[in-house]
Amino acid sequence: MNTQKINWYPIVILGLLALLVATFAALVYRSAGDQSQNAASAFTRQDAQYEWKLVTTWPKNFPGLGSAPERFARLVDEMSAGRLQVKVLGAGELVPAMGVFGAVSDGAAQMGHGAAYYWKGKLPAAQFFTAVPFGLNAQEMNGWLHYGGGLELWREIYAPFNLIPFAGGSTGVQMAGWFNKEINSVDDLRGLKMRIPGLGGEVLNRAGGTAVTIPGGELYTALQTGVIDATEWVGPYNDLAFGFHQVAKYYYYPGWHEPGSVLEFIVNKDAYESLPEDLQAIVSAAARDASQDMLDEYTARNNKALRELVDNHEVQLRRLPDDVIAYLAKINREMMEETAAKDPVFARVYEAFKAFGAEAAAYHEISERAYYDTRELNQLKQD
């Protein structure tokens, strides 16, 4: 009965206004939702970004030894989806080669790559974690470090320097080195001027030679000019790249002084502990991968390089005589005992190393060595 006419105009206006307000409110609300979502994910998912410097004792892109830090950085980048960026700096870029230990200890860099025996001046016992003459080969070193208590000892002696060490590569049994004098007897060691670092150098000095320390980049010239009579380096794959065959005649084996040299990654303890647990685990696994990878590369590539040296460059491959080996082994035992008598930390690591070494060497007599002996009679023997 009341047919009142409705004016729709203001109703539509107000309705549209309400929709506009509501839409605006919804957008604000959604945006706030976005922010809380982001904040929660940053906290719970530990996706903070870390930028680390890794200083090395090698020049940038150094063949062989220098590939481990590059591989490490790449693996960490991939596994962390870029959350931990590791910048590799060669010797001299941030600190000189021999400044790596100090720089990582101080925190000037978060990581370093090199070899523990470079720090023998600070810490004589560090040498056990690279190479001991007549000591452990690569497989045995890995067994000692990861299941024989070796890594725990290494971490204990580096702890006062605020450093955590990891195995960072292995060369396998090295060559005895490049010589311009033949070694036919113990007498030929007398007066021999040879670049040979670490405990092996100590042995040479006691055998009447002169161990000298010359950086890798100067060795070629030192051999060429006769400043030294001999140098050890690594093995065929690495040595070919350095061109030592152009300035030395004889290539001797076996590498009694470095039977399975281990390289090292060192990590500043505060930097390591500042990482979330997943990135700590990633650093650890990347180091283990890069460490094993180096040995695999040398194992696969050494012989081709050796053939090239012998077949195309007239290198004379020679075995050190048994009496020379026996003499060096005897001097080495005396030197190790005397060093242990002077340094209680060295003595403690030496005892652990000897105990493990006796077990590992005994088992490898009937396994690895006995197996190598069977090659005299099978199809893999190359002759």
Next chain:
Amino acid sequence: MNTQKINWYPIVILGLLALLVATFAALVYRSAGDQSQNAASAFTRQDAQYEWKLVTTWPKNFPGLGSAPERFARLVDEMSAGRLQVKVLGAGELVPAMGVFGAVSDGAAQMGHGAAYYWKGKLPAAQFFTAVPFGLNAQEMNGWLHYGGGLELWREIYAPFNLIPFAGGSTGVQMAGWFNKEINSVDDLRGLKMRIPGLGGEVLNRAGGTAVTIPGGELYTALQTGVIDATEWVGPYNDLAFGFHQVAKYYYYPGWHEPGSVLEFIVNKDAYESLPEDLQAIVSAAARDASQDMLDEYTARNNKALRELVDNHEVQLRRLPDDVIAYLAKINREMMEETAAKDPVFARVYEAFKAFGAEAAAYHEISERAYYDTRELNQLKQD
């Protein structure tokens, strides 16, 4: 002029209705926003959760060999901050031991752990990726797989099964096995009933023996009751746990038939490719770590177990005579050539394996083997 009266009642009702609709729209919009936000973050931050099954050819918590999948699962959990959960299922839990290859191929499980030579029925060439009699030792296998083209070949022959293989452990040189008959000459191989799988079993059959296949759990009883005269297993650390010394007299070396057995992780290709790149890298590095870790554990623990066997359990440690070794090596060469003549895939892998093996064996003559020889004269020799 026209002072028409406005009826506010329907306007207010409609306005409230519009607000209600708008609020509802806003809530729906926000909810949709959340979902798209989650999807976007899953894509960019790759923080979706993955649950994988890893089926093994070993019983749950199997000593030695069974520790690799457990370590793998733990490392992946740590490195992925729990985003990839790997559940290890022992033989018989989801599929029987010999069903692992099929289950991972089908996608019933995302991963498996075992040994490639178990699949020789499907794929004879798979045996190269575990062990070849008189073939490569552990260090050489790692070199071949990672720098000698071995892994690429392995992946190529597994690709038709939708599987990606990774090295999954190494035992080092195994022992020749447990015997209740002395092996003094080639004649003693005739009639010998021995549990020995893979290519080594083929060699024994050709030498006049009988190679039988018996699961690990039944070996003890089979030796005890005389069903078999001998069995190979792994090495002292593993064998001690199985108690074989209680039912066999002689423990022979060296393990000519398995000089450096490699275990395997297999991953379903679709499952692997469904992972974001960081988790793929984590799977790869965790496999490499677990693979190397197994060898380190055996290297560190074998000799203590061997001493216990010899000193406390009157096990007689024996070396296989040289003429027996030479005879087995000769038969092995013939068997390998004949198998290659029948199977082109086997032939192709064999050529690659031989070429790599010749190089690696030649270099190890002057490095690893020559170094082991120096132990006759130094302090690590145990006597």
